Amino acid sequence: MKESIEFQTENKEFTEECHTILTAVSDALYVIGGKWKLMIIIAMARGNKRFTEIQRQVTGISARVLSSELKDLELNGFIVKKVENGYPVSIEYELLPYSQTLEELVNAMTKWGIQHRQKLKAEISAKK
Amino acid sequence: MKESIEFQTENKEFTEECHTILTAVSDALYVIGGKWKLMIIIAMARGNKRFTEIQRQVTGISARVLSSELKDLELNGFIVKKVENGYPVSIEYELLPYSQTLEELVNAMTKWGIQHRQKLKAEISAKK
């Protein structure tokens, strides 16, 4: 299957191929789109397991939103909530193996975000 | 710079590194996040240049939203609006070279979306 984004003239095959790609990207955005989901997974991949830890690491997220996002992520098979009985009860969230399938995507986005910030910085310097 | 998402024990360095990654991803999401921007760029990379063409290809987008998104994309240096005087006036949107920097990200997302859909299909089959 051809997946590269390319610049080319139109023909009938491209419309179908384009549709395939758009559907795939739409599927992905549906599950991991939005402001927080990838960031939560990244924070967890760095060892943050507790609710408060994650909230501290993911700057700006409120408890209400974090709670809701964690439920979504659990439903979609990225994480699991583990409750350890004891005094007090200890609750940890853990990444499931499926979250590792996002590694390439996260790396690509990180790389792009870094270069984009550098581009903006360069543009601002140029204007002075 | 280390950018991989990995599963490891905590230490002081990770917190900083995590913050770097989260900032980068947050930057990226700010510019290309949301439901439509990547899809519009993909449609355009497949040769769609006219407003109506893009709207037809990006299923479900309204004229109002497309218009607004195109303005954002132009502001951020991804596309340019070209007006050819003539009868009637012809308007085309073209990708700028900067949009090609998204290729790796789009490929990763496409790949992930395809495998995710297959995973869902497999799970549904398994339940029957």
Add this chain to the structure above:
DNA sequence: CTGTATCCATAACGATACTG
């Protein structure tokens, strides 16, 4: 600590109609 409940503000979006 780990959330939930409530309230409120804003953003995002869809539908429709309309203009040059």
Add this chain to the structure above:
DNA sequence: CAGTATCGTTATGGATACAG
């Protein structure tokens, strides 16, 4: 064809308080 205007709806998220 390429949008804009208007309206209404839903989604999203922040703030605060509160509960187990």
